[in-house]
Structure formats: structure tokens, C-alpha cells
Amino acid sequence: MKELLIASYDMEVGGVERSLISMLNNFDYKNHEVDLMLYSHTGDFMNLLPKQAKLLSESKAYKTFRMPIGKILQSAKLPLALARLFAKYKANLNHSHENGYKQLQYMWVYTLPFLPRLKKKYDVAISYLWPHYFVAEKVTAKTKIAWIHTDFSTVDTDEELDFQMWNKFDYIMAVSEECKNAFLSKYKALENKVLVIENITSPEFILNLAAEKVDSPIFQDSRFKIVTVARLSYAKGIDNAVKALKLLKQKGYDDIVWYVVGYGGDEGMLKELIKQNGLEDQFILLGKQLNPYPVMNAADLYVQPSRYEGKAVTVGEAQILSKPVLITNYATANSQVKNGFDGSICEMSIEGIADGIERMYKDKEFRKQLSHNCLDTNYHNSHELQKLYQLI
Structure with missing residues (x-):
């Protein structure tokens, strides 16, 4: 029986968290004893964790990563609070759209001396969400594995620090071939460590949840319905979606409505942008939803307007629901859809x-064909876990 540790942040509603839930629910517990380390025991997905994975006790020190600095000061953890302040200062020296990545990276680097080690020793330790400093520095394991969920060629990080962290792992798992290539365009020296394991998808799970009854205005809406499920952040391009709908409205497409399920730091900006463009009745933010699948299922078209992705979990879920899918040509787009076949x-x-x-709206037969091809495709890929078991 191999002893494994899997580490991540929390179980808030998000694509990475959904992929972790799918992996844990499809895991081989007969041959593997799995401990799960969550830095914070929070999030709507907590109750979806399988009982076979043993949830380790919450650590007060690691929980601070999901707390505002003021609250950390109140809890008398002065070194951690000062490290966070310095990380924020250093990240803001070079401002970018996504300087939150650097802030998160520096936050780990400067707090490491004040964080406890995990006492138990493991055969394999898996860090599921970047930055991977906890498993790299605070866990003892024969084999260490880190996951890549995003297009690292587009992410603004301190590359030297990042390389040192990645190099402490025996294997690095990318969620798609394109995601792997994007990572290697930045960290070519790590080529012999990088493998591909796709996000585990469970069609039965998604189809069952999609059949649930939920309360949403989309079910009474007779207009052409676009749906996006995404974090409200720069990476997901929701601001471009608002502007695109404005263009369509100017062309006379008044019967298109766009529903967005999700939450995030850009919510205030997006609400203002929607108001400025007079789209309050056509671009509707539904907020965070534990079960987005009934809303996705009600869509005439699923759109992913992202600036970059590793491999968007939600696109695969829309395909499982046999929705016609439109995605932007981000670097890893070809790993998501076969253009003209299932998206x-x-x-x-x-x-x-x-x-x-506009093309999708006008061409109903094209939409039907995409849906039909999705219906005929088997998206169940729990066999991907065999790659992980071989490494273990």
C-alpha cells in the first residue's frame, strides 16, 4: 500500500477544484492510502470530498494564505503578516494585469521560514495548485509531483525563483500537450520532468447534476442564450465578452442574452462596464453557484472568451452536455476542441x-452538428490516472 499526500488550497468553487474532486472520486484506494492537505478547510466543494481520502487537520499557519493581512495581524502572527506585506510591496514594483501571481509567489518565499513541516513521510507527495512551495520545502517524500493548470508562457512570475521551485520536483504534470509546450517555452531545462495527465472528467457526475432543478432566470428566457462559467478575472476575458455583445447589439442582435456564472475580483469593474454599454438586460452576472450545470444545460451556445488557459475544465463539461462550444484562440485552444468538429x-x-x-447564431445546422459530435464522443478519461499510478 503506497502512502500519498495531495496538497491544495481549499475547496472554493473553481475549475481546478472540480478537477481535483473528479480525480479523488476516481482514485484507486485499494492500492493507495491518500492523505489530503488543504491549507484552508473552506469552500462549497468540501462536502464533495470522498471519505476514502483522509483530510488532515487544518494548520493555523497555512490557513493565513486565504486571510487578509489585517486579520493575520489580529491573530498575533506578526512574522507572517510582515512577510505578506513585503510580498505585496515587491510584486507591485512591477505592475502587470496579473501581478497577483508574483505576490502569491513572494508570499510563499518570504513566509517559508515561519511555516511548519509536515512530520509524516510519504512515498509520493503531489502538489495540485501553484505555487508548490509546501510540497517542495515542507514535505518529505520519495517522489514529488507538481501540477500545471495554466498557460505559463503568459503568466508573469519571478522566473528564477519559479525555476528553483519547479526543479525540486521529480515530475511535473501538465493538463494538456499544449499546456506542457507552453510551460517548456519558459522552462526548457525541465523538459525531461514534464508529462501530460488530462483533467479527469466524469460524464455521469455532470449529467446527473445537470438534471437537478435550480432557480435561475435563464429558464424563463426565450432569447438566444450564451453561457460562460468562469472566474471573474483578467485571464478569463469577461470584459471582452461584454464588449463583443455590445458590437452584436449595434449590429441589431437584440435577442441575444449572455449569462455568466462565477465570481472574482473583477466583478465591480464588469458591472460598471455592463452599465456603461447599456447591457444590464443582456449581460447577466449570476454570481457563484455550487451547481452550474443546469444553467450550462439551458444554453444555446457555450463561450469561453479567455485570454489564456491550461485546459479549461468548463469547456470539457459543456461538451459532455452536448453544447455547441466557441472558444478564443488562446495558446492551448487546440487541446480543448477539434475546430469545426466538437467546437x-x-x-x-x-x-x-x-x-x-454571429456565425453560430446564424448557422443552426452547424450548432446541431457540433452538439451531435459531442454526444457521439466519449469524454470519460479516468484511464488517465494509469499514468500517475505507473509513476507511483
């Missing part, structure tokens, strides 16, 4: 998104 790829611009939607 369509449009140019990554406001005009490109608008043109892609």
Missing part, C-alpha cells in the same frame, strides 16, 4: 468573439 475556435479579440457568435 469552434475564434480569433482572440472583441471582434473575433462577436464574429464567432
Whole structure:
């Protein structure tokens, strides 16, 4: 019986968390004893964790990563609070759209001396969400594995620090071939460590949840319905989606409505943008939802307007629900859909998104064909876990 540790942040509603739940629910517990380390025991997905995975006690020190600095000061953890303040200061020296990545990275680097080690020793330790400093520095294991969920060629990090951290792992798992290639464009020296394991998807789980009854205005809406499920952040391109819908409205498409399920730091900006463009009745933010699948299932078209992705979990879920899918041409787009077969790829611009939607809106037969091809495709891929078992 191999002893494994899997570490991540929390179980808030998100694509990475959904993929972790799928992996844990499809895991081989007959041959593996699994401990799960969550830095914070929070999030709506906590009750979806399988009982076979042993949830380790919450650590007060690691829980601070999900707390505001003021609250850390109140809890008398001065060194951790000062390290967080310095991380924020250093990240803000070079401002970018995603300087939160650098802040998170520096936060780990500067707090490491004040964080406890895990006493138990493991055969394998898996760090599921970047930055992977906990498993790299605070866990003893014969084999260490880190996961890549995003397109690292587009992410602004301190590359030297990042390389040192990645190099402490025996294997690095990318969720798609394109995700792997994007990572290696930045960290070529790590090529012999990087393998591909796709996000585990469970069609039965998604189809069952999609059949549940939920309360949403989308079910009474007779207009052409677009749905996006995403974090409200720069990476997901929801601001471009608002502007694309404005273009379509100017062209006379008044019967298109766009529903977005998700939450995040850009919510205030997006609400203002929707108001500025007079789209309050056509671009509707539904907020965080534990079960987004009934809303996805009600869509005439699923759109992923992202600026970059590793491999968007939600796109695969929309395909499982046999929805016609439109995604922007981000670097890893070809790992998501076979263009023209089970989805369509449009140019990554406001005009490109608008043109892609217009084509889908006009061509009902094309939408039907995409849906039919999705229905005929088997998206169950729990066999991907065999790659992980071989390494273990």
C-alpha cells in the first residue's frame, strides 16, 4: 500500500477544484492510502470530498494564505503578516494585469521560514495548485509531483525563483500537450520532468447534476442564450465578452442574452462596464453557484472568451452536455476542441468573439452538428490516472 499526500488550497468553487474532486472520486484506494492537505478547510466543494481520502487537520499557519493581512495581524502572527506585506510591496514594483501571481509567489518565499513541516513521510507527495512551495520545502517524500493548470508562457512570475521551485520536483504534470509546450517555452531545462495527465472528467457526475432543478432566470428566457462559467478575472476575458455583445447589439442582435456564472475580483469593474454599454438586460452576472450545470444545460451556445488557459475544465463539461462550444484562440485552444468538429475556435479579440457568435447564431445546422459530435464522443478519461499510478 503506497502512502500519498495531495496538497491544495481549499475547496472554493473553481475549475481546478472540480478537477481535483473528479480525480479523488476516481482514485484507486485499494492500492493507495491518500492523505489530503488543504491549507484552508473552506469552500462549497468540501462536502464533495470522498471519505476514502483522509483530510488532515487544518494548520493555523497555512490557513493565513486565504486571510487578509489585517486579520493575520489580529491573530498575533506578526512574522507572517510582515512577510505578506513585503510580498505585496515587491510584486507591485512591477505592475502587470496579473501581478497577483508574483505576490502569491513572494508570499510563499518570504513566509517559508515561519511555516511548519509536515512530520509524516510519504512515498509520493503531489502538489495540485501553484505555487508548490509546501510540497517542495515542507514535505518529505520519495517522489514529488507538481501540477500545471495554466498557460505559463503568459503568466508573469519571478522566473528564477519559479525555476528553483519547479526543479525540486521529480515530475511535473501538465493538463494538456499544449499546456506542457507552453510551460517548456519558459522552462526548457525541465523538459525531461514534464508529462501530460488530462483533467479527469466524469460524464455521469455532470449529467446527473445537470438534471437537478435550480432557480435561475435563464429558464424563463426565450432569447438566444450564451453561457460562460468562469472566474471573474483578467485571464478569463469577461470584459471582452461584454464588449463583443455590445458590437452584436449595434449590429441589431437584440435577442441575444449572455449569462455568466462565477465570481472574482473583477466583478465591480464588469458591472460598471455592463452599465456603461447599456447591457444590464443582456449581460447577466449570476454570481457563484455550487451547481452550474443546469444553467450550462439551458444554453444555446457555450463561450469561453479567455485570454489564456491550461485546459479549461468548463469547456470539457459543456461538451459532455452536448453544447455547441466557441472558444478564443488562446495558446492551448487546440487541446480543448477539434475546430469545426466538437467546437469552434475564434480569433482572440472583441471582434473575433462577436464574429464567432454571429456565425453560430446564424448557422443552426452547424450548432446541431457540433452538439451531435459531442454526444457521439466519449469524454470519460479516468484511464488517465494509469499514468500517475505507473509513476507511483
